[in-house]
Amino acid sequence: MEVFLQQLINGLTLGSIYGLIAIGYTMVFGIIGMVNFAHGDVFMVGGFIALMCFMILTAWLGLAVIPSLLLVLLIGMILTGLWNWTIERVAYRPLRGSFRLAPLISAIGMSIFLANLVQVLQGPRNKPLPPMIQGNFVLMGSESTTVVLAYKQIVIVVVTVALLIAFWWLVQKTPLGRAQRACEQDRKMAALLGIDVDRTISITFVIGAALAAVAGVMYLMYYGVVSFSDGFVPGVKAFTAAVLGGIGSLPGAVLGGLLIGLIETMWSAYFTIDYKDVAAFSILAITLIFLPTGILGRPEVEKV
């Protein structure tokens, strides 16, 4: 029981991170029908930017943890957003309207480029971050096992929930979000109504990257390290989450993220930790075979 509760807490924390990344996959897929393979690496770049900012703010400038965290989130979102905006402009937009595989190949190229760029910048060894937020609540304790809720987990969940609410409001209630959904449903019609489709697509990339940047900050806070290769596995897991939830569906991405987080942590606890990634990837294969539209996905995308 204690193990289960503990893993539930851990799984939901991890799942919020996956959910944040999954939104970027699902939004980009929704609007241009492309799987942005570089998105995992954008997340990793976000984490790396966060790492550098934290170092500068806390070690050099001596700022306290909470203000630096807020600053890091802000800077990370802006820089990563800009980064993804640039990627879309140089690697994807010129290929729009060419054959379907072209942007995918370009995305894989971008993924490799980003990973290698960070590898070169970072050097061969990971730079760990001193733990920022320490301490935890003991929720339940017996001699053998305890259930703890770490402060950093609370921070992760609270930030994620706050961000999701803001994001939901943006998509549902603002003209920008409406334009975004309109482009997703019928790009040509959106243009006939005066919507700048290219600009809307750019903004989608920026928003997706900003959320991934937050996920990067959270990941860094949770594990204390981020390395150039960290884009791949969380990236594929978040992609799995998006597919599981139903690609194109925003609530689906969050739900899928939480499920993948839970499956991973439960698997590690009850089976063997060595195969936790295999568990997550098996879900991807099983979903694609038996439930290709995902849990909240639309059975058939309306033709436009």
Add this chain to the structure above:
Amino acid sequence: MSTLTETAAPVATAQGPSLLAVRGVKTYYGNIIALKGVDLDVRQGEIVTMIGANGAGKSTLMMTIFGSPRAREGSISFDGRDITQMPTHEIARLRIAQSPEGRRVFPRMTVYENLQMGASINNFAHFEQDLERMFALFPRLKERISQRGGTLSGGEQQMLAIARALMARPRLLLLDEPSLGLAPLIVRQIFDAIRMLNREEGLTVFLVEQNAYHALKLAHRGYVMVNGVITMQGTGRELLADPQVRAAYLEGGHH
């Protein structure tokens, strides 16, 4: 029943500069030519109807005006401004609105959101006021305000597509077969609405129709398109009276 009230007054039509001027426009799909050099004018305050058989190129012209697909030759100007190469969304922002072929209502947006989309170019100035006008025009939309576009009936979607276009407060309204698939009563309602907007607010309308009788009756002027070229033009009355037009587009029709 008198033609005086049923037919739009032809007075406004005579002269004046063109609001929309299409000159020698050729449009291709790949290597296949769809418009083979089209010339056409729509003046301020007019209702202009274009009729033509299936595949004549009517919808292609409507979309070419918006630059999608783009005219490969010729020019299109709006209010004296060349818009041939302008991006589609910028053309829309000049206040040209279209209710396109197939209605293209946003299926996963509510009726309300679809109407909001129509008002985008106005930055929602006078949104509430315009919304009330649309409800007065199409009371059905008010009942369906929270329903998703994709679940509306065909007729309701048509009303929504027209209302969405009107929300832009257009200077020029393009309607691609507004009567398609609608019950005669609704067609009448829609045509009445167009006539009323034209008379009372001076709305300029360019519409394409299969329903030739009603559409020509509504129009000040009309064009006939055959295989990507304009073959005939005249006032609505002249075309209605023309034996060729009658034979090709009116005989056997229900009117």
